[in-house]
Amino acid sequence: MHLLSPLGLLGLLSLPVLLWLWRLSAARRHVHVPSLIPFEHLLRRQPRRRTRLVVNGLFWLQLAALAGLALALAQPVVFQRQANTILIVLDTSASMGARWKGSTAFEHARRALLERIERKGLTDQLFLMTTAPAAPVLPSPTGDADALRRAVRAIQATHLGGNLSTAAHVGRSLLRAAPDKTWVVTDETSPPGQLPDDVRWLRVGGPSPNVAIVGLDAQGALCTPADARIVVTVQNFSNEPAQVTVTATTQSRQVASAGADVAARARTALSLALPQEAAGALDLALKAHGDMLEVDNHAWLDLQQSASLPIVVQARRSSLTEVVSAWLGACQAARWVSAAPTPAGPYLLMTDDESDQPAAAAIMRFSPPPSQEPVPVHWVVSADHPISSYLAPLEVVAAPVNLSSGPTLSGTPVVFGLIRGRRVPLVMADEQDGRRLVRMLFDPSGHRDSTPIILTFFNSLRWLMGHAQTALAGEPLTVAGLKPGAVRVQRPDGSTDLVEAEGGLIRYQATTVAGRYRFRDSHGSPEAAVAVNFFNPLESDLIDRGSTWRAVQAAGILTGSTSPKPIAHQRPGAGPLYPLASLVMMVLLFLLVIEWRLYSAKSSPKSEVRSP
Incomplete structure (x- = not known):
């Protein structure tokens, strides 16, 4: 407990006055007698002064009331024990799906984070942020270990690119203050230089070979119906040459295939000539020995067999x-x-x-x-x-x-x-x-x-x-031709969403995984399907994983404000304070009521008992 106005303790100087009044009251004895004649000699005798103070419950109540009043004037406060706010930045970008030591890097990250949650302090408040997209997992910091474990187990890696600094900035903005500690769980290497003492870097995974589809060009028929083809750009992110094969299938039937030897760290374009009957939804798959990331081995598109643009x-x-x-x-x-x-x-x-x-x-x-x-x-x-x-x-x-x-x-x-x-x-x-x-x-x-x-x-x-009807993961989809009302969205990961179509037009934002998104309304309209692809060389490069972490300054960087000022009279590093003056005044009022009752009972004359 601390006092905001210590000068209020000067009110304790009234305690000697209370003692003097009680001594004075004890020296003046009042005796009620029917006649003073038998006691005239006592009146002529010099009264003896008392050498000790005689007190009762009323004295102690008055003493407590004076002490409480002095304490209330001093404005006592109690500082709560400071809780540590920990910002957790969990990398959920596409590269976290790479295989490493029997499981994915994201599964290693999840286990490491669950272990940290088990060892957290009693007063630690954890605020969990994901990088792809940069969003909070829980609405506010919490110390509930069960809620944190459930939230971490429910998170899945996405097919998006992520940025650690962006997620940290968003987290600090939502906290409205700089966290006491920051945990970064990622497959990226730590940034060059010395990390701040309040930043803990937990790296999972390691350098791994990978071959990826980084570009796609759907070239429909131009001069004759038989010259449609697909140009697939493949890049080898490994330090060794790789033999790759790309196949195109439609309705579970292979219609084209092409292969090549790609040098280390090189890029090449494979051309797949399509037969005349190949049209509509096509699925592309890449196969390469030692490939560690699956998401960049697939692509989807819708091919037309006629020139579509005048x-x-x-x-x-x-x-x-x-x-x-x-x-x-x-x-x-x-x-x-x-x-x-x-x-x-x-x-x-x-x-x-x-x-x-x-x-x-x-x-x-x-x-x-x-x-x-x-x-x-x-x-x-x-x-x-x-x-x-x-x-x-x-x-x-x-x-x-x-x-x-x-x-x-x-x-x-x-x-x-x-x-x-x-x-x-x-x-x-x-x-x-x-x-x-x-x-x-x-x-x-x-x-x-x-x-x-x-x-x-x-x-x-x-x-x-x-003109392939495709989009990239993370881009919004605009789908027309549906009737107004509820529309069910079948996502590539098997989950479903329910959205509303206004005027037969839908703008769907949650394209976090690559694949085909299928839209169907409740009026029996034809199903609309849109392909979403993942082409991100930064995420596909599992060997030279650069760091997206940048030095994060004081809180308020997103809002433009400076660091929050400490509360007046608050010690640096102390937790929130709670004033006790109102509580002391309530106790003081209670004591005064008791004192009034006792004084009233003492001063009221006793009823006389008369014999018949």
């Missing part, structure tokens, strides 16, 4: 329009026009205009040079993109090349040119928010018979036309 050619140069129309005329399945379709809908635009075209779903933009003089250029082709299919890694091509800085370039260079010792990009491919863009920095006019240029054009056209 082609619009709008070029300011007539020569460019002439050569492009000649190439498209050789492809019977490609439909092209010179104006945007009506009613408005998605289309592929071929243009040499640099202005933005928000209505186009895909754009092939030509940036030719002012001069039409052809320049011999050594083409250097990147082999890890679908546009580079069938192109020689190095060959000489003569065409007018744009060597100026020109517009701001973005995306992945597919073809470079070596010109006078310079290495300049010639073909750039980019994809943002589901919109694909190919930029060609040369003029194909007058070179319609150049094989490399023709291959580049049609490869780019095929890549731009590739």
